[in-house]
Amino acid sequence: NAGVTQTPKFRILKIGQSMTLQCTQDMNHNYMYWYRQDPGMGLKLIYYSVGAGITDKGEVPNGYNVSRSTTEDFPLRLELAAPSQTSVYFCASSYGGVKNEQYFGPGTRLTVT
Amino acid sequence: GQNIDQPTEMTATEGAIVQINCTYQTSGFNGLFWYQQHAGEAPTFLSYNVLDGLEEKGRFSSFLSRSKGYSYLLLKELQMKDSASYLCAVIYGGSQGNLIFGKGTKLSVKP
Numbered sequence: 001n002a003g004v005t006q007t008p009k010f011r012i013l014k015i016g017q018s019m020t021l022q023c024t025q026d027m028n029h030n031y032m033y034w035y036r037q038d039p040g041m042g043l044k045l046i047y048y049s050v051g052a053g054i055t056d057k058g059e060v061p062n063g064y065n066v067s068r069s070t071t072e073d074f075p076l077r078l079e080l081a082a083p084s085q086t087s088v089y090f091c092a093s094s095y096g097g098v099k100n101e102q103y104f105g106p107g108t109r110l111t112v113t
Numbered sequence: 114g115q116n117i118d119q120p121t122e123m124t125a126t127e128g129a130i131v132q133i134n135c136t137y138q139t140s141g142f143n144g145l146f147w148y149q150q151h152a153g154e155a156p157t158f159l160s161y162n163v164l165d166g167l168e169e170k171g172r173f174s175s176f177l178s179r180s181k182g183y184s185y186l187l188l189k190e191l192q193m194k195d196s197a198s199y200l201c202a203v204i205y206g207g208s209q210g211n212l213i214f215g216k217g218t219k220l221s222v223k224p
């Protein structure tokens with residue numbers, strides 16, 4: 001199993017550009033999540049999904065969109081990139097249930113200039 | 114609002130024991146997680162507590178007191194590879210979106 005994979009690993013965007021961060025998991029997990037992590041800060045939940053076709057906002061959803069058309073894929077869309085979106089983005093997945101241990105992808109380091 | 118507090122940094126010596134504390138104030142509680150994150154890498158799961166008491170897993174143990182809103186992670190027989198950030202996270206509601214992470218504690222292990 002590859003686990004959770006993310007592409008790209010690094011990206012530099014200009015202000016106003018758009019891009020999609022890709023996330024795929026091969027563990028047949030129902031739950032998937034997108035976080036951002038700024039230096040010295042904790043992980044902030046952007047969006048999450050409890051199954052294909054179902055998504056919901058987390059703590060910091062503004063400026064982002066998601067979709068979940070399959071169990072495996074959970075792309076994150078940035079529209080009109082802003083410098084405040086410079087961050088490291090982590091995708092995670094879990095079985096759900098009581099324990100809900102999350103498995104994280106390697107992250108995407110995004111810089112908006 | 115929801116809040117988690119952890120010390121920002123700690124230093125310990127190889128072979129020693131270190132305790133990393135976490136206090137939380139949340140509207141509800143459905144479990145507490147500890148994750149380890151090496152610099153430049155993704156977090157990895159260490160432990161989960163939902164009932165009061167101590168959970169032991171090899172060199173790592175995690176304790177929870179729900180009445181005090183308090184947890185700690187205990188690392189024994191410290192090794193250099195334990196140098197990392199340790200993240201405390203709490204699920205505080207019935208939804209998977211009700212999850213908050215602390216800012217993490219950066220642990221440096223010295224020879």
